[in-house]
Amino acid sequence: MARNTYLLSASALVIAVTAMPILAQAQTNDEPAAVEEVVVTGSRIARRDYVSNSPIMTMGAEQIEKTGSVTVDTLLNQMPQFVPSVSSTSNNPSNGGQANIDLRGLGTARTMVLIDGHRVVPSNSDGTVDVNIVPSALIQNIEVISGGASATYGSDAMAGVVNFKLNNRFEGLMVDGQYGLTQRGDGKEGALSVTGGTKFADGRGHVTASFGYSKRGSVYNAARGFSKVSGLSTTTPYGAYIVDATNAPSQTAINDVFSQYGVANNTVSDETARYGFNNDGTLFSNGVNYTGSTAIDSSTLTSSDTYNTGALNLLQLPMTRYSLYTAGTFDLTDHAELYGSVNYSHYKSRTVLAPAPGTGFSVPVTNPFISDDLATLLASRADPDADFTLNKRFSDVGARISNTTFDVVQAAGGVRGDTGLKDWTYDVYASFGRSKQKEVQSGNVSRTAVETLLDAADGGASLCDGGYDPFGANAISDSCKAYISRTTRNTTIADQAMLEANFSGGLFDLPAGELRGAFGADYKYDSYKYNPDALLLSGDVVGFNAAGSVDASTHVSEVYGELLVPVLKDLPFIKALNLDLGYRYSNYATVGGVSAYKVDGDWEIVENFRLRGGYQRAVRAPSLGELYSPQNQGFYSLSEDPCAVNSVARTTGGNAAAVRSACLAQGLPSSIIDSYTYSNTQIEGTSGGNPDLTEETADTYNFGFVWTPRFDSPLLEKFSVSVDYYSIDVKDAIGTIDVSTALDKCYTGGSSAAYYCNLFTRSSTTGEITNVTLTNLNLGEYKTSGVDFQLDWGFGLGAVGLDDKYGSIKVNLVGNYLESFKIQSLPGEEFVELKGTIGNTQISGTAVSHPEWKYATSVDYQYGPVNLGVRWRHIGDMVDAYHPDEKIGAVDYFDLNANWSINETYALRGGVTNLTDKQPPYFSSYVQANTDPSTYDVLGRRFYVGFKAKF
Incomplete structure (x- = not known):
């Protein structure tokens, strides 16, 4: 606690802005701002009091700027409610450069992503959305509701909803640019956006457009000390003879061969399972007679000979992105407004893997490149003429490189306005989106071509220059490389069409207030097509994973209703008590009819102190990919x-x-x-x-309080705190x-x-x-529970005996305490507790972290046009999920940022991320860079500068 106290005390002098989630329902200004009738994320009912019964975390555009990143997923992954999954620093597994987000660690497919309250076209067969396509320059705020929200939005909202609200009413011209790089001079990031907006037709219409460009540089594992030796593999570049236990070499022959190398008899046993080849073709086994192959890191040799694949892999995926977003509105009448938008993103990314590992190649004993030493071993077998097995990594062909190009477009529009009946409004909306991916894979090898060269009496010399010698460090000719190499091309297309109609307004008055409701219906069509290269379908490729084609579609029709019921008002200890009731019926083409529903409550006991909570039943139908x-x-x-x-x-x-x-x-x-x-x-x-597969269901409970006192003391007049308990139980969970x-x-x-x-x-x-x-299976259950907490506090320096003219301070703390995270693989089995562990891959297919404590603390000092800040991010200690004796200590990151509003037109910003250059912890069960590169900072200290000009 001494360290925590020291930081909070010191931060009063060195002040920062964090990714500062502000409670939507807590105003920290002296007077609450006037709020028009709005729709809060998590509800369909328009209301004037911006209050949510479910915990909502809100982040503004300035918080995105202060991460120093060009993509919004970086900010979200630093928030305690999110568990980083596959990200820009995840090379294998990866989604080709996509940015997917995961609430509560329940999987990206269970987190719904919206833009302005509407669905976004998915980029994967499991329905997940790539947030790279969100127009960053127009983000007004990001609202995150944690917990099931299927009754409000439909399938996929099992863990919660992330709603990106855009500034579609922007006026003027804005240019924004940023550049950053790491202390080591790599990982460069740059971004530039130009945004404009104006009214037309005497103010009846408005149009906004934003163009964005960003580029992120690559970083290799070899560039960092903790990852330059990683991903160890027994499939080495210079090959290994894999012994058939039923036809093994004799001990006498083994002794004869290794005695030539100065090795004592019986040092290498006849039970040896494999013999590797040194650069010169001589043999080694379990480190014995290893002569220092440049492709094998000798420091990693233990009981087996291993190849360092990690150095060749990417630690940060490069990306080049162009985006264009335009939106417009036009008032047809006083009761009807046309609106529409087009969102287009084009970007390229790349993953790099170690050369293709080929196993199980059959080599005849007549191969002319077999060395005398290997021939001695083979001849001593019970069946000396039998073919033998060769495993080999094809470094002579080069790394496996996947270049992916994404083109994502979504066009949407509708009409909204007043019905003329009381205050009832309507919104009829339609959209169509397409996500297209083109992937080009190089570094593949044809198994048939390799076998042909191995079987050839001349070693393949008649098929390509020099033939193919797989035993040791032997240069391969360009013609032989071309003979065995294969380039594959895959195409993926995901389409989504939506049609929905929503109505909202007041029904009638009750003693405690007006009963309000929202009702609507929607139809959604999804299709997914994956066309792999014919070579992949043939099964002949060694390198990238082989996969079959997919051409599938589904649709769902839904109706929903929601009521806001004022129960009691203006009674002792009941200033207001409201219930929010919701129901949705969905008829899926795949699983038939399912129901989702919710009962939420909001109890304002006294002014500025509220209790909130409720129960929600969420439902998710299996995706097309599943x-x-x-x-x-x-x-x-x-x-x-x-x-x-x-x-x-x-x-x-x-x-x-x-x-x-x-x-x-x-x-x-x-x-x-x-x-x-x-x-x-x-x-x-x-x-x-x-x-x-059948649908999965989730029962979600949440209960908490929001306290926004207004003390007379200037030191405490801008203080607010919230604490919320949550419990999510997913049954019949779909996974592997x-x-x-x-x-x-x-x-x-x-x-x-x-x-x-x-x-x-x-x-x-x-x-x-x-x-x-x-x-994929309908497994047992996933259960998680915990407490979210947040504190906001602001005051002028006059409150501490100075003068407000010297500036003001804001403090923010947002965190999560994980009470439990349990998984059950099959119904009836015992649950496995993952709280306090890292590395389990069952839910997400990649290592997932479940620290008991995770929080971000920031303090912000504002002096006139200058803002200075420091942020502290804490990830609690854990153990390796598969090696519980292996402890991973807590990690703390500190960031600095600054902003100078030169005048109303120009502003400068800059910062340092990971100020102390904290290196990520090592844990052995995960092969990707010896750590979890999504949970921990793997780039080290980095710097950024930026500018903004508004005209």
Whole structure:
């Protein structure tokens, strides 16, 4: 606590602005601003009091500027209610450069994204939205409602809603620019936007347009000390002979070969599972006779020889983006306003992976490039003429590079106005959006072409110059490279069409006030097409994952109703008591009819002190991808194989004998059961859709208070605090069982052990896992609960004995205490508690963090036109989800920012992010840069400067 007290005291002198969520219902000015009738996110009912029964976090445009980032997901991912998933610093897995957001860690598909209260065209088969397409220059504020909101907005709003509200009434001309880079001179980011707006037709019409350009530079893992050795793999560039346990070399031959290298007899056992090739083609095994291959980091050699793939991967994905947004309104009559908008984004991004890992190549003993030493081992086998297995990473072809181009457009429009009946309003709206992705993949290798060269009597010399020598560091000719290389091209198109009609207004008066309502209906059509390259469909490609084509569509028709019921008013300890009741019926083409509903309450006990809370039933129908995605080959992170002789399960676990028996029963050869080791980091697996999925449901509870006292003291007159408890229980959750969970539950017994063991297969010769099947299922439950809290406090320096002319201070604290986060893989199983862990991949397919405490504190000093600030971001300590003994300490980041409004036209800004250059913590179960690059800052200290001009 001493550190916390010190920071808050010091921040009174060095003041900052955070991404400062301001309670929508709390005014911090001396007098509340007049508010016209508005619609609060989370409700369809227009009302004059800007009050929400659900916790709402609001962030303004200035908070986006102060992150120093050119994309809005950076700000959101720093907020305690969000759990960073795949982001701009996530290379593998990645979404090709997309920016997806995840509320509560329940998955991006369960977070609904809106622009001005309307749906946004998705960019993925699971329905998630890419927030890269939001026009940053026009963001007025971002409203986040956490917890189920399906009764209000429909499917996908299981964890909550993020609503980007745009300034469609902008007038004048604004130019905004920014540039930043890291202390190490990389990761450069730049952005420029030009925005204009004007009235026309004597004020009856208005048009706004904004053009934006931004560019983000790449950073490689090799550029940072913590990540330059990572992603270790046993598939090396210079190849390895994989021993068939039933046809292994003799001990005598092994001794003969290794004695030439000065190795004592029997140092290398005849139970050795693999022999790697040095640069000159000589053999090494488990570090013995390793001569320093430039493609293998010798410092990482332990019980197996591993290749450092991480250095070649990206730590930050590059992006170049162009965007154009235009919106307009026109008053047809006093009761009808036409409105419309077009949002277009074009951007390119790139991911880079280590060279393609090829496994299971069959090589005849007649191959002319086989060295004498290898020939000696092969000839000593029981069947000396049998082909042998070669694993090899194709570094001679180069890295696997995926260049993706995104084109996203959404056109929307409608008519709204007064009905003429009391204060009832209407809004009839339609939209069509298309997201198109073109992906070009290089670095692929044709398995057939490689096998042809390996089988050729001349080593392939008649097919390409020099032939193909896979054993050691042998340069490959351009013609051989062209012979085995393949470039693939994939296209993805997602379409969405919406039609909705909404009506809102007062019904009749009750003793406590007016009963208000909102009613409406909508229709939504979604389609998703994925056309992979024919080469990928052939199954011949080694490199990028093979995937089948998808061409699917669905639609839903919905009706909803919402009532705001004033129950009591102006009674002792009941200044106002209101209920908000909502119901939505949805008829899906896939799962049929489902219902969502809510009961929320708002109790103002006395002036400026309110209790709020309620219950919501949210429903999410399975997405097109979850239903219809074909079986897809991929690679999954696995830090430890329980069958390995040096695994925790077989060394320190109390069930070692049972694990050993289970491994034998699954096919691990008895000849290597007590020598088999695993040092790879990824295994091949199959994932895909399941057309038999049903909808998932969530029960959400929230309860809390908002206190906005108005003390007479100038020190406390601008003070407000809110505390909200939430509980979300998702049943029949749609997802997959992650690899580590499947292995653990297979070998540690239990009633479901047989089910989990059937999910993967092993090689009968090497014992290695050859495939794991991870198709979508309606799993058990995901349950999370916790407390959100926020404090806002502002005062002039006159309140502390100085004078207000010397400036003012604002303090903001926003945080989350995670009470629990539990997952249940199959119905009836025990829940696994993930609170305080990092690395579990079951929900999101990538490592997810669940710290007990996460908060951001900021203090802001305003002196005339100058604003100075410091922000403190705290991520609590955790343990590795798959290695609970591995502790990951708490991490604190400090940021500085400044803004100078030179005059009414010009303003300058700048800042330092991660002031102390804090490096991310290491944890072993995750192969991406040795850490979670989305949760932790992996770029280090960086600087930015910017300007804004308004005319």
